[in-house]
Amino acid sequence: xxxxxxxxxxxxxxxxxxxxxxxxxxxxxxxxxxxxxxxxxxxxxxxxxxxxxxxxxxxxxxxxxxxxxxxxxxxxxxxxxxxxxxxxxxxxxxxxxxxxxxxxxxxxxxxxxxxxxxxxxxxxxxxxxxxxxxxxxxxxxxxxxxxxxxxxxxxxxxxxxxxxxxxxxxxxxxxxxxxxxxxxxxxxxxxxxxxxxxxxxxxxxxxxxxxxxxxxxxxxxxxxxxxxxxxxxxxxxxxxxxxxxxxxxxxxxxxxxxxxxxxxxxxxxxxxxxxxxxxxxxxxxxxxxxxxxxxxxxxxxxxxxxxxxxxxxxxxxxxxxxxxxxxxxxxxxxxxxxxxxxxxxxxxxxxxxxxxxxxxxxxxxxxxxxxxxxxxxxxxxxxxxxxxxxxxxxxxxxxxxxxxxxxxxxxxxxxxxxxxx
Numbered sequence: 001x002x003x004x005x006x007x008x009x010x011x012x013x014x015x016x017x018x019x020x021x022x023x024x025x026x027x028x029x030x031x032x033x034x035x036x037x038x039x040x041x042x043x044x045x046x047x048x049x050x051x052x053x054x055x056x057x058x059x060x061x062x063x064x065x066x067x068x069x070x071x072x073x074x075x076x077x078x079x080x081x082x083x084x085x086x087x088x089x090x091x092x093x094x095x096x097x098x099x100x101x102x103x104x105x106x107x108x109x110x111x112x113x114x115x116x117x118x119x120x121x122x123x124x125x126x127x128x129x130x131x132x133x134x135x136x137x138x139x140x141x142x143x144x145x146x147x148x149x150x151x152x153x154x155x156x157x158x159x160x161x162x163x164x165x166x167x168x169x170x171x172x173x174x175x176x177x178x179x180x181x182x183x184x185x186x187x188x189x190x191x192x193x194x195x196x197x198x199x200x201x202x203x204x205x206x207x208x209x210x211x212x213x214x215x216x217x218x219x220x221x222x223x224x225x226x227x228x229x230x231x232x233x234x235x236x237x238x239x240x241x242x243x244x245x246x247x248x249x250x251x252x253x254x255x256x257x258x259x260x261x262x263x264x265x266x267x268x269x270x271x272x273x274x275x276x277x278x279x280x281x282x283x284x285x286x287x288x289x290x291x292x293x294x295x296x297x298x299x300x301x302x303x304x305x306x307x308x309x310x311x312x313x314x315x316x317x318x319x320x321x322x323x324x325x326x327x328x329x330x331x332x333x334x335x336x337x338x339x340x341x342x343x344x345x346x347x348x349x350x351x352x353x354x355x356x357x358x359x360x361x362x363x364x365x366x367x368x369x370x371x372x373x374x375x376x377x378x379x380x381x382x383x384x385x386x387x388x389x390x391x392x393x394x395x396x397x398x399x400x401x402x403x404x405x406x407x408x409x410x411x412x413x414x415x416x417x418x419x420x421x
Contacts, residue, residue: 007139010141013038017092018034018092024065025055030055030056030057031055031135032053033053034135035053036130037049037130052095053093053094054094055094058114059077062079080092098112118133122145123144126172128147128158128159129183129185131143132147156185156188158176162194163197163198168201170199174202177229181217181220181222181226192229211292214239215266218266219262222258231244240269242283259337260338264335266296270300284297299331306324310343312349314349314352322360326360326364333354334347359395359396362391366404369385372387383415
């Protein structure tokens with residue numbers, strides 16, 4: 001692709017609202033450019049996603065020139081401008097060119113300096129491929145660190161000294177590894193080598209921010225290479241020690257994870273070595289530490305409990321799926337299918353169970369609690385629930401028993417103290 005073609009692609013990709021912001025600021029005598037991921041992605045032939053603007057205008061000067069603004073982070077130079085019309089109306093983050101003061105918390109500078117040139121503003125960014133700017137008013141690309149060269153080489157390098165960049169903001173470590181996964185780029189050896197020494201900075205980052213980056217990494221098409229970088233540099237050992245396995249087992253774990261559905265990958269990562277309470281408890285601790293949402297944590301722990309299941313006996317598989325829950329049963333089967341080794345037989349048994357629609361909980365029995373009370377003359381109470389549980393237990397062994405008359409007989413026998421026939 002020629003430079004003219006590339007510039008035409010960028011010009012066509014910039015949303016009208018972004019053009020409006022840049023036009024307004026430029027007409028007022030300021031510089032205004034688009035920066036970061038959107039520019040990078042358009043240069044790669046991808047959807048630009050969210051567009052941000054950087055400008056030489058100070059925050060109060062930005063506010064003065066637009067009718068609707070939100071003081072998103074005035075102290076750090078960021079104002080959100082509501083621009084565009086109708087379907088093209090968008091919130092655009094506009095940030096003043098700035099230099100950063102000292103970083104003491106491993107995440108944010110203690111102070112910022114406005115009024116620096118654009119090149120200095122780009123120099124404080126994490127990766128060279130994210131330090132490219134485009135001026136839509138003058139159709140000009142600003143690329144002081146050869147980000148285009150890195151894009152062509154499919155390479156990720158820190159801007160300037162990688163040790164300094166990572167020490168300033170520990171989250172940059174996770175971002176570098178995440179971009180290695182999502183862009184499928186190689187992480188530059190010098191940048192990789194700087195990660196272990198900067199792990200104390202990563203430890204200062206909130207677990208929520210680490211989890212966001214981990215989620216994006218796991219959602220990549222093939223996250224295995226990036227996870228291997230995280231393991232080799234000590235990131236996994238520090239942030240998610242439950243995810244590590246020995247050198248011999250790691251390639252199989254990566255292959256399993258990459259074959260698994262995205263919704264099950266976190267469970268694969270923290271699956272431990274077996275289907276037991278210890279593995280589930282470890283997964284629970286890990287996900288609480290990462291501040292995972294309750295439903296996500298519940299799903300992952302349920303999957304971890306049966307991730308290594310190996311017995312393909314239909315009744316045993318039914319009980320495993322019942323423990324996992326109907327809502328997650330299909331994902332459990334996909335997890336087994338992805339695992340390889342002896343799991344295809346387990347997955348086949350599980351898929352057959354789901355196709356037949358075998359009951360996995362009391363609500364799926366062919367007899368309701370009300371019908372059972374009517375048939376046996378029972379009053380409402382705990383005995384009804386226990387009788388239905390006995391029915392489900394029998395049906396998990398043999399789904400052919402899931403018929404009203406058979407279930408009534410099973411419940412009667414249970415309540416009479418006899419073993420169900």
